[in-house]
Amino acid sequence: MQNQEYIIQMKDIRKEYFGNPVLKGVNLNVKKGEIHALLGENGAGKSTLMNILFGMPVIHSTGGYQGEVTFDGQLTNIDSPNTAMNLGIGMVHQEFMLIPGFSITENIKLNREILKPNIFSPMLGDQAKTLDFKKMDQESQVSLDTLGLNLKVQSKVEGLPVGFMQFIEIAREIDKKNMRLMVFDEPTAVLTESEADTLLKAMRRIADSGISILFITHRLDEVMQVSDSITVLRDGEQVASLNTKDTNVIELAEIMVGRKIENMAQREEHESSKEVIMKIDNLVVDMPGEEVKGVNLEIKKGEILGIGGLAGQGKIGIPNGIMGIYPSKGSVTFNGQNIPLNNPAQSLKSKIAFVSEDRRGVGLLLDCSIEENIVLTSMQIQNKFIKNYGIMTQIDKKAIRAHALEMITNLDIRCTGPEQLTRRLSGGNQQKVCIARALTLDPEIIFVSEPTRGIDIGAKKLVLDTLVELNKRLGMTVVVISSELAELRSVCDRIAIVTEGKIEGILSPSDNDADFGLMMSGDYHKIHGKEVG
């Protein structure tokens, strides 16, 4: 159906990565001049859909996609970012692509500078033409003024407040005369409230001038405030397409989270003690991309606590801060003792173990053997696996080998032997090596961050089962940090949701979907606050 009122129609889009279906027949229709919101949890398929829209190389190098894309009534195949740009599709990224040492004009006009000829240019070509700063300044100022800022385009970008940089990014896209469709990816994430407000109003103005906007966000109240229509993705499927005026925040939250059709094995009801093993007070962690802005949490002894929330909201910053991997402030009390922050050795000595979400970057020495990886931390922290010879120490090869073999058996690590390089293992087995290293410390509490990320379905279950086993058999307190809500709901006793760097609330796995959705979008207290108040 080619309809002149639509700027883009993506029909029945399917995409798989190495046999793993990521988009399972998604439809997306954006009308001309409208603001269309795209909602969905992490892993729902939003980024993949955008990569297809922009003709990113990663799509084409992994087998392309299926389905039809119609742009302004014409069937098109967007095969490269250049094609997308020529069609008039632009993207405002979360990561700013601005050069601080350049002026605003130079950033807006980067590689699109306005040139005038001079004596050399007939011979040497365009490269020798002079820059026409007067014209560039004029045009850039117009684009910038559309956004309602009071800013001179000749100023350098460095030193400007972060919120302004977002606007300059947008101005750069608007300045491209042929812009028809702009994608905004979490544009208000770094803005103050008043800046966000100005941005939303500017978005309205842009849409009214005929440029369609695709608005990716998790803030449901913003969706309600500014969008005309909404598409919700979940697990690679399009689960809803609505007009904004026909819905509300609670309904959206519910649709976003949804309940899985298959029966996830429910967590056995068991009495966890009321004793608090770890108390976290006002934790602030400076982890780029996962900032924690004041978390208060009590972890009960022997429980499996889940920490969930959308990506970038800060849940991963919590364990990284406690373990001293990223700079942090606040206080953490464990077993009644105060744990000094910013000191990884101390956290480890206090019997707190951590399995990082960055398996390959932080969790492993890829070019070392399995056994070396397993024993290294406890060797350094607890002096295990070492033979002391007075002035010198030597590693105890026998003990290391024995222990490694034990771990390989217990955790069922599929490998050719303890000397195999961890680089050669599959994702799931690498994860198990990381868990083995954490267990070798004999910890009293273990934080596991994104335990099943990048692992195939079969291995996922194994890893989760292992964690449950540890808790049941050894009574170890386990804290699982994960973006996959369904996973958390199947193994945890309680689930804390982190939004905008703080704990939005703690739910039980059996609480209703809408509550989870509202907490993740940060609207829970707004809604329930209103009701109570």
Added chain:
Amino acid sequence: MEISTKKIISTLGIPRLIIITFMIVLCVMAVFLKLPLNDLLSDTLIRTGMNGVLVLAMVPGILSGIGLNFGLPLGIVCGLVGGLISIEMDLTGYMAFFVAIIVSIPISALVGALYGYLLNRVKGSEMMVATYVGFSAVSLMCIGWLLMPFKAEEVKWPIGEGLRTTIALTGRYDKILDHTFAFNIFGVTIPTGLLLFFFLSCFLMALFLKTKTGMAMKAAGDNPRFAVASGINVDKQRIVGTMISTILGAVGIVVYAQSFGFYQLYQAPLMMGFAAVAAILIGGASARRANMLHVILGTFLFQGLLTISLPVANKIITEGNLSEVLRIIVQNGIILYALTKVSSGGD
């Protein structure tokens, strides 16, 4: 087990293959030109032992994460000071040799620690800074050699100011290691003492790498983020690596000098760092990975190449020093190759 040619090529790497082939060609040519191969082999063995410890000095730097230690001249200069002090004390024989080493150890340890501290402040640009620290140190010591209050006859110029450019070790410990336990087999003289010292140094290094600190140092160099998460102080381990590298540089030059017969002051140490780097790279190491085999094999190949190429070249072209030019090309060529690998994510 199939040993395919492809696997050999990928394990050895193209530059090493080129060098090994070149070596074989040279040996064949040497036989053709009726050059005394046994003498050449003897010389190669001596030069391997002579340079070996200096090449070994690269290992702790690479493993701890500071990369190729172009600043080796810093350690060399400390060793020179130790050597001069031992002469000033009018010692001879083994006593003199070991005193030279023992005196230079605390000096080089201190200098190495400061140097390591500096390198920690310039992560990402270690190689450039190391090079110029080395150059500056040698230049500064040039002034130092002119001013230092040594009085021994071999050390100071009889008339005028300053220390001599080359200081002879005849009568003290000239070639003392080379001659100890040396024996002849098939016409080749094996400098047993020298080689023993070299292998012993490698053995001690290997032992160190299996201590708790050694393991921590390796982890810090291999993956600093992993190391931090395991409670290891990465900066401290880098300083440890730099210190040991500097100390080995000092010991290395003493070994070198006893074999050469002279201590060389002033500009001589300037380019020695590059030669050691090239040798370990030829042996198969990279800016991030190195082991004892790389040290031994690399030193042997590099020195062998130079030893055999000189007489062969002289037979073909009598003028000029083709061997020296060859050394410059091979040495710098292998370093360039290694640098292209560094930026593409390492080996």
Added chain:
Amino acid sequence: MEAEKLVFEENKPQSMGSNIKQIIFDNSVTIIFVILCLGGVYLSKQPIPFIANELIQRITRNSFLVLSLIIPVLAGMGLNFGIVLGAMAGQIAIIAVTHFKIGGIAGFGLAALLTIPIALLFGYFTAKLLNKTKGQEMISGMILGFFANGLYQLLFLFLVGTIIPMDNPTLVLSAGIGLKNTIDLSGPQGTKYALDAFAKIPFIKSTIVFALAGTGYYVFRILQSNKDERLKMERNSFIIRAVLFAALLIISFYVSTIKSLINNISVPLATVVVVGLLCVFNVFILKTKAGQDFRSVGQDMNIAKISGIPVDKIRIRAILISTVLAGWGQLIFLQNIGTLNTYGSHEQVGTFAIAALLIGGASVTKATIGQAIIGTALFHTLFIVSPQAGKNLFGNAQIGEYFRVFVAYGVIGVSLGLHAWKQLFDKKNKK
């Protein structure tokens, strides 16, 4: 529909006071060297006119080389140690011209022309290597210089007379293979002073004219900046430059009134004009698309790439230009010195030119024409006075000589260290 406007308190132009503090901090290296030079001049007890004459000669023959370093710095490639290859290209050209006995300005011109293809070839390989070693460009350039030197020696020591037939007893060693160590460029068929001899102008008088022009120009720009928003940003730098030129004007005017041998010093017109043209070229190129591309790549390679700028190509272009300029710079150097040290003239070219640039206040990421000239002046002043100062201070001229080499290495080491430290510092504070 009234647009809501977010008001932003723009950074008011800083007060002159804090501005001056900033300037002193940024240029601390240069200031230290000015003090060092003044001390050295005093200690060496050499007559000022002698020093001035030597210095002016050195500046005219060396500044072209130092200026050739600027474009790679702008393009984010750091300090181009690869100019050694450019110098080699120039030397090959001049050997060829000397062999064919073409002298004077014709010979020089021909050598300059011949340098171009050779330098482009060398520069291309240099650039390809540097693109393969992103992040370690400087050390790679340095090692490449050594490597190329080896190949150069192979060429001229062993291939000349064997594979490359050269029947020329003045140039070739007696055995018939290999070039001589020194080649004399003087004589009617030589290129010595080919450029310099063209015309001579009195130094002090031309400095007065130059300073007057400079002061006038910057005063004009200051007035212009009152109307133009973009120029307003640069106002402070205009003021500083106007002040500096005015100071130069006053000093040179004063010198012209006193009776001193300095007033007899003359400067080769053609060479100065050529150097001046290079300065103009550097300024002009920055106003073009090519220059903007250099700057974009130099500021942030990733962003430039995403915006569609062919980053690798731009970097190659920067090195090509730099290498050709270095080739010409070496020609200018050689025609003034008059002797070619076949195997050594080019060796320290990289180190000394880079040290000079850094002393002038440049860094791995920023280099201007003023810094190049001032740095050359300071570096060579130190060079001239060190031996004598060392003799007077320590009784040993050698100390002075070693001191100046130490200074060259030291200033590069310190500059690299500071730059690396600052980079880490900025990375940590980047939010």
